[in-house]
Amino acid sequence: MAPVADSPEILPITPKTAKSSPGVDYFDAATTTPEMVIDSLVRNGGCFVKNLLSTQEVDTIVSDIRPYIDADVAWTGDFFPKETRRVCSLAEKSPTFIHRVLANPLYLEVCDKMLSSEIESWTGDVYEKSISPPQVNATIAFSIGPGARAQGLHRDSIAHHNRHPAITAAEYKMGRDSAIDIFVAGKKATKANGTTRFIPGSHLEHYLEKPDESRAIYAEMDPGDAFIMLASCYHGGSANTTENEERLMLAGFMTKGYLRQEENMYLGVSQEAVKQYPRHIQDILGYGLSAPFLGWVDLKHPRKVLYPDEDLDDDMY
Incomplete structure (x- = not known):
């Protein structure tokens, strides 16, 4: 563990940070829209989308990742309990997860509207407008065994040094x-077996507001249900107090196209695996361009690494 900095002064609750217990919305995948999810995320920080995956799709993903879960070893640090088993680089290991969770059209459209960035610029006398679409931040499946302690509440956005x-x-x-x-239940997720807990409304608070456990709710879900959450929300895995239940969560994370990915996709996923996906998924895995200029190889579009003969615009705006 790195040295721990001196504890900051605990911020007083002000009219802006005091919350009136925001609700958490439940939607059904068959009827919800990106606009409904975005509105809910802005108000509450997280929402549920039931029936995102079918039973067959869940079973396929679990079958894909089970050998890797079984082969993983106990976590030796403090961030996860030692009963945690993890599977990363899911683009290499479960195409069904990539197609149906990470590249789910509802999730991707929400990410596109909330994470895309646009900038205008001049290059000499030429006015340019460039768009940086979202990219994958990480993909992880979590298996939490009986006896696991609760994980400390934290914000995933600390990786990007946000100071809101x-x-x-x-x-x-x-x-x-x-x-x-986005978290999808691979098995029934309950408070008892350690499902994710999070603090609604915490995305609106000062970045150093200390998490208050009494405000946390538990993301209980049936297999195939999803919980979508802004990375600035306080959240964490809960204690698995059962004797024989596994908490299995399938997680995808998207970030802005011009930020560094939390999980290094270029080292974690082979080019052979990337080539099996359609272009829009290759783009979000990191083989697209964050315009202007970010991501080139030899001053060429990164897709040239996968397809050297493809004709692409080398100006990269």
């Missing part, structure tokens, strides 16, 4: 968040 002031939902602007998470 407190605001109200009415003041929220697109671009404030640097990442959006």
Whole structure:
């Protein structure tokens, strides 16, 4: 563990940071829209989407990752309990997870609207407009065994060094968040077996507001249900107090295209695996360009690494 910095002064609760117990919305995948999910995320920080995956799709993903779970060893650090088993680089290991969770059209459209960035610039006398679409931040499956302690509540957005002031939902602007998470239950997820807990509304608070466990709710889900959450929300895995139940969670994370990915896709996923996916998935895995200029190889579009003969615009705006 790195040395721990001196504890900051605990911030007083101000009118902007005091919350009136925001609700958490439940939607059904067959009827919800990206706009409904975005509105809910702005107000509450997280929402549920039931029936995102079919039973067969869940079973396929679990079958894909089970050998890797069984082969993993106990975590030796403090961030996860030692009963945790993890599977990363899921683009290499479960195409069904990539197609149906990470590249789920509902999730991707929410990420596109909330994480995309646009900038205008001049190059000499030429006016340019460039768009940086979202990219994958990480992909992880978590298996939490009986006896696991609760994970400390934390914000995933600390990876991007975000220092946000407190605001109200009415003041929220697109671009404030640097990442959006999606958690899909691989098995029934309950408070008892350690499902994710999170603090609604914590995305609106000052970045150093200390998490209050009494405000946390538990993301209990049936297999195939999803929980979508802004990365600035306080959350963490809960204690698995059961004797024989595994908490199995399938997680995808998207971030802004111009930020460094939390999981290094270029080393974790082979080019052979990347080539099996359609272009829009290759782009979000990191083989697209964050315009202008970010991601080139030999001053060429990164897709040239996969397909050397493909004709692409070398100006990269």
